[in-house]
Amino acid sequence: MNVSVVLFTSDLRLHDHPPLRAALDGSREVVPLFVRDRAVDGAGFAAPNRLAFLADCLRDLDAGLRQRGGRLVLRSGDLVEEVCRVAGEAEADEVHLAADGSAYAQRREERLRHALEAEGVRLHVHGTVTTVVDPGVLAPGSSDHFAVFTPYFGHWSRQRLRDVLGAPRALRVPEGVGSEELPDRKGLSGLSPALAEGGETQGRARLTAWLRSGIPAYEDRHDDLAGDATSRLSPYLHFGALSPVELVHRARAAGGPGAEAFVRQVAWRDFHRQVLAARPGAALADYRTKHDRWRTERTAGEDVEAWREGRTGYPVVDAAMRQLLHEGWMHNRGRLLTASFLTKTLYVDWRIGARHFLDLLVDGDVANNQLNWQWMAGTGTDSRPNRVLNPVTQAKRYDPDGAYVRRWVPELAGLEGAAVHEPWRLRGLDRAAVDYPDPVVDLTDGLARFKRARGRD
Ligand SMILES: Cc1cc2nc3c(=O)[nH]c(=O)nc-3n(C[C@H](O)[C@H](O)[C@H](O)COP(=O)(O)OP(=O)(O)OC[C@H]3O[C@@H](n4cnc5c(N)ncnc54)[C@H](O)[C@@H]3O)c2cc1C
Numbered sequence: 232m233n234v235s236v237v238l239f240t241s242d243l244r245l246h247d248h249p250p251l252r253a254a255l256d257g258s259r260e261v262v263p264l265f266v267r268d269r270a271v272d273g274a275g276f277a278a279p280n281r282l283a284f285l286a287d288c289l290r291d292l293d294a295g296l297r298q299r300g301g302r303l304v305l306r307s308g309d310l311v312e313e314v315c316r317v318a319g320e321a322e323a324d325e326v327h328l329a330a331d332g333s334a335y336a337q338r339r340e341e342r343l344r345h346a347l348e349a350e351g352v353r354l355h356v357h358g359t360v361t362t363v364v365d366p367g368v369l370a371p372g373s374s375d376h377f378a379v380f381t382p383y384f385g386h387w388s389r390q391r392l393r394d395v396l397g398a399p400r401a402l403r404v405p406e407g408v409g410s411e412e413l414p415d416r417k418g419l420s421g422l423s424p425a426l427a428e429g430g431e432t433q434g435r436a437r438l439t440a441w442l443r444s445g446i447p448a449y450e451d452r453h454d455d456l457a458g459d460a461t462s463r464l465s466p467y468l469h470f471g472a473l474s475p476v477e478l479v480h481r482a483r484a485a486g487g488p489g490a491e492a493f494v495r496q497v498a499w500r501d502f503h504r505q506v507l508a509a510r511p512g513a514a515l516a517d518y519r520t521k522h523d524r525w526r527t528e529r530t531a532g533e534d535v536e537a538w539r540e541g542r543t544g545y546p547v548v549d550a551a552m553r554q555l556l557h558e559g560w561m562h563n564r565g566r567l568l569t570a571s572f573l574t575k576t577l578y579v580d581w582r583i584g585a586r587h588f589l590d591l592l593v594d595g596d597v598a599n600n601q602l603n604w605q606w607m608a609g610t611g612t613d614s615r616p617n618r619v620l621n622p623v624t625q626a627k628r629y630d631p632d633g634a635y636v637r638r639w640v641p642e643l644a645g646l647e648g649a650a651v652h653e654p655w656r657l658r659g660l661d662r663a664a665v666d667y668p669d670p671v672v673d674l675t676d677g678l679a680r681f682k683r684a685r686g687r688d
Contacts, residue, residue, distance in 0.1 A: 234323040238264045238314055239303075240336075240649035242329045242360045243288040244431040245295045245398040249357040250327035250330035252396045260403045262321045263296055263403045265289060266314065267307035268539050270335075283416035284429035288470045290413055291430030301402040319354050321408050325353045329360035329471075332367070332508030333597065337416040362501045364390050366508035374610065376509035378612050380502050381545045389496045395477045401518035423559035426593060427466060434467030442485045449489035453496075456547070461563060462493065464653035465594035468500065475500070500599060506612065507598040514601045515582065515609035534577050537671050538569070539587055541640070544670035546652055547626035548572045550639035557639075559593040564629050570607035572623055573621035576677035577639045578684060580607035594662060609685075617685055618676060626652040642667045 235254035242248060243265075253316075271277070274534050293303035306313040318326060322416045326347055328340070344354045358365045369386045370376055377383035401453070416422070425433070427433075443461045452460035467473040479497060482490045507513055528535055537543045541552035551565030568587075573584040585604040589595040605611025626649075630636060633651035637644045642665060650656070654667055682688040 233257070234249030234260045234262065234321045236264050236318050236321065236323045236326045237328055237562050238313065238328045239263065239292065240329060240331060240471075241469070242474075242476060242639055243285075243292050243471050244434075245292070245299075246431065247396045247434070247477040248398075248475035249360055249393075249396060249411045250329055250355070251399060252355065253328045253355060253464075254325070255402060257398055260321075260405045261301070262304055262317055262323060262404055262408055263292070263301060263402075264304045264314065264317050265292075266310045267305070268339075269308055270310070270339075276337075276589070276595075277440055278592075278595060279419050279421040279589060280423055280426055280555065281595060282414070283422050283426055284466055284470060284593050286414040286416045286419070287433070288431070288472050289584065290415070290541075291432050291472070294510075295398070295431065296402070296404075297363075297426055299399060299401050300403045302410070302534050303413070304404075306411060306516065310339060311346050312409050314343060315350060315352075316344050317408060318347065320348065321405050321688070322462070323352060325355060327355045327357065330358045330365060331361060332504055333363065334508075334511035334514075359393055359476055361471055361475070363387070363392065363479050363497065364501050364503055366501075366505040369505065374509075376505050377493045377502065379508070379614070380499065380612070383502050383505070384495060385496050387501060388494075392476055392480060395480050399547070401565075423555075423557055423593075425558045427463065427558070427560065429470065429471040429472065429593075430467065431467075434464065434472040437462070437464060437467065437621065438473060438481070440566040442481055446482065446485055446493055447487055447489045450492040451489075453492065454629050456550075456562055456564055456630040459562065463560065466560070466583055467593045468497075469596050472561060503598040503602040506602055513605065513611075514597050518605050518612065519616070521610055521616065523578075523580075523608075523610070523684060526576075526578050527580055528583060531577060531579050534671050535573075535579055535583055537668070538573050538577065538584075542668050543572070543672075544655070545572065545622045545626075546636040546640055546643055546654065547630060548622050548668075549561040550630075550636045553639045555588070555591050559591050561592070562635075564611065566627070567607060568603055568620045568622055568625045572622055575605075575619040575681045576672060576674065578677070578680050581605060617682075619681060621674060623652055623674070640667070 237251050238256045294519055296302050346352050363386050416666045452458050479494055482494050540548040544548055548569050551569045555561040573579050574581045581604045585601050588600055602611055609616030632648055635652045
């Protein structure tokens with residue numbers, strides 16, 4: 232019997248999984264393998280929230296495989312060594328893997344290819360598993376990647392999508408390939424108390440519910456902080472518990488302006504991936520430097536701490552930062568305004584904010600996180616790099632009656648309506664009754680500092 236290994240990475244699902252489908256071609260036996268890559272864990276990506284979500288995803292994948300007669304094999308260590316070892320134990324002659332455009336994954340893939348070839352095992356790498364359109368597929372005539380979203384989206388929208396693949400009905404795993412015990416989120420500490428549950432089963436249920444009742448209002452309500460009217464599918468996409476290709480097919484089939492706006496947002500994910508694949512250095516260095524001399528942990532330590540803990544004295548900023556701590560997730564409008572506040576109003580290095588987000592976000596993703604941070608810091612692909620989001624104006628526009636702030640900042644729950652956004656306006660006994668800090672910075676001073684720094688005063 233011919234045997235294939237399917238190496239799962241950021242594609243922890245059974246539906247619409249091209250590597251799995253290809254591995255099963257010709258009724259082969261398969262070894263579904265996940266390797267906890269020591270190098271990835273060591274690089275600081277093993278944040279507790281994401282480890283918990285990963286544990287859920289692996290357990291759910293294993294359960295799905297068992298329903299079909301298989302099981303998941305888990306190993307940990309050096310990914311290349313472990314894949315070769317498993318291929319040897321199973322006497323496999325091919326390994327299937329999803330393409331990944333990140334610099335680290337590219338190097339790892341090269342090492343893996345060489346190591347497997349030396350053993351006479353073929354490596355097959357499959358596109359459109361973790362993206363709708365893979366990095367490098369679309370490029371303007373003048374460059375190796377798109378630096379502006381709108382033309383990218385035009386081309387992206389016209390790409391023909393491959394068909395969605397069903398989950399396999401049954402599979403056979405060869406005997407004698409041992410597995411480590413699957414991790415369990417119960418053994419983890421430091422988790423956000425209201426962290427979402429991971430796994431393909433959850434992801435698919437959420438997608439179905441979203442298409443039925445959420446997507447129609449997306450265009451009008453996606454910025455409504457209190458309404459919480461976005462899909463919350465980002466962690467399922469990050470871990471590949473949902474297929475982005477299937478997501479776009481199903482959203483388009485749902486139709487309407489809500490679906491169009493939603494699909495456009497999903498395209499941002501591919502956009503950032505193709506930028507990072509072409510410019511891997513942008514994970515840590517300015518994509519378009521403005522020669523900032525940012526304030527740092529050393530020069531702005533107290534401001535950074537206040538921002539992290541949600542006690543800057545700007546209620547909408549604090550609400551969003553506390554949502555992040557509590558859920559390991561934050562509303563996109565909150566991400567935008569807290570990132571603008573840190574980089575522009577406080578003039579703190581975007582990398583400090585990006586690191587904090589990566590420490591907590593369950594959807595924490597190098598391409599999306601670092602490049603969105605750069606966008607807000609004005610060092611990325613934004614064509615208006617000096618725009619500053621005023622937290623009070625943002626609060627009044629996107630949380631007009633203050634419900635989001637009251638939900639996350641209980642100290643202010645007694646203030647009615649939009650008054651909750653400016654507690655510093657309270658006087659005398661009313662102010663004394665509220666146990667909430669004064670603003671860490673005056674907005675006019677913060678703006679003047681930023682303009683000076685960018686040579687625009
Ligand atoms: C400073 C900052 C940091 C961010 N860090 C991350 C991150 O680490 N991981 C991450 O997935 N997203 C990140 N985003 C993008 C965005 O905020 C989240 O994808 C979104 O809030 C997730 O919620 P949702 O699934 O309900 O989104 P929806 O509004 O329902 O959108 C659907 C999907 O589209 C994609 N998407 C939406 N907006 C963006 C965007 N601006 N850029 C890229 N993809 C997008 C996501 O995959 C999302 O799940 C960041 C944004 C900012 C401003």
